[in-house]
Amino acid sequence: MDTCACALELLGMLVYVGAWLCDLTTTILPQWLTMSTALLPVESYELGLWETCVVQDVGGMECRAYDSLLGLSTDLKLARILMCISLAVGMLGLLVAIPGLYLVNSCGEHGGYRTKRTLTITGGVLGIISGVLCLIPVSYMAHLAVIHFFDDKVPDVVPRWEFGDALFCGWAGGFLFIVAGLLLITSGLCSQVEPQPVLQRRYQVMSADASFRKRTEYV
Template identity: 70%
Template structure:
């Protein structure tokens, strides 16, 4: 049972790290939304949280940072805040859960289980914070793409690689948090069987000693 608990913890940690790295890549990638026009098929445009890029057919990419924060659209401001919060909460959750692992020496089992539960809960919160801006941006892109008031000849933004990476990172963080919390529940349930076993052994010894005393 202990080996299963350790394996569950290690799986949770690995998924946690993979999800946090995907969230970090999502925040840094400039391809949240992509657009290509029929007038210039050799070029495509990418829209990110921090900069916009032009990718040529030969693989050359030129990026330019945004001039200021106040001129940005509302969804970009929201996405920046939530992605930074997701990364900060995810890093805090990893720092809290690391001392609670069974492979780390020191500390009681109760303290370790609480640390793992807290770290797993922060991982779930981090995953939700990552999924919200990604899903909101995707919703805006879909609504604009199927807007009947926009002429068909006007180019439209489509999903970029960062959105798929963000969905993967958010779901991985949520899954990792649930794994850590479930490993905490498993470790709490396992020690309950030992006192019952000891009680049965002690009751059996007491009964045998009582029979011996009656026989004498």
């Protein structure tokens, strides 16, 4: 395996870990959507997947978890499911890609290079899938916020939900997942040449030399 492929592999793993942490942060943060009212400028509201919070300008913050799962809207249920699946697929891809690293001698010194390459590419594909699963709920919630914000049927004095920090973190995590997956796939494709053992190469050189000598003596 050449140096370029090894560097892509290590860079892909670092980006992979950062993407998974962003995905986890997005799932936990309550700032998916934020809303502030003109009637109470000292307070703002935050909507997350697991709880809603009231934030005061003086620094106080009070959060309350949702009372019932059945009472949640379909949008929040779908976002919960997709984000949890994204975390699970991302962790699975990370665990699959680690044994396929060039620096991890889990398949033997002279053999198993095809297996390691397959594990690396599989981890990259799972990373891309995880990124897509993360981008879907984040983009969908942002889409709903935009539709409701520019709804002409709602009076201008009525407060509206706006983008929260969790959405931006989710977009970053999804794109990082895709970048990490592409890096791992590229590193796997760049390492298609399987190195031969030293003894086997010596035997081939000696056989070729002996064959050449026989042909010379015959002539």
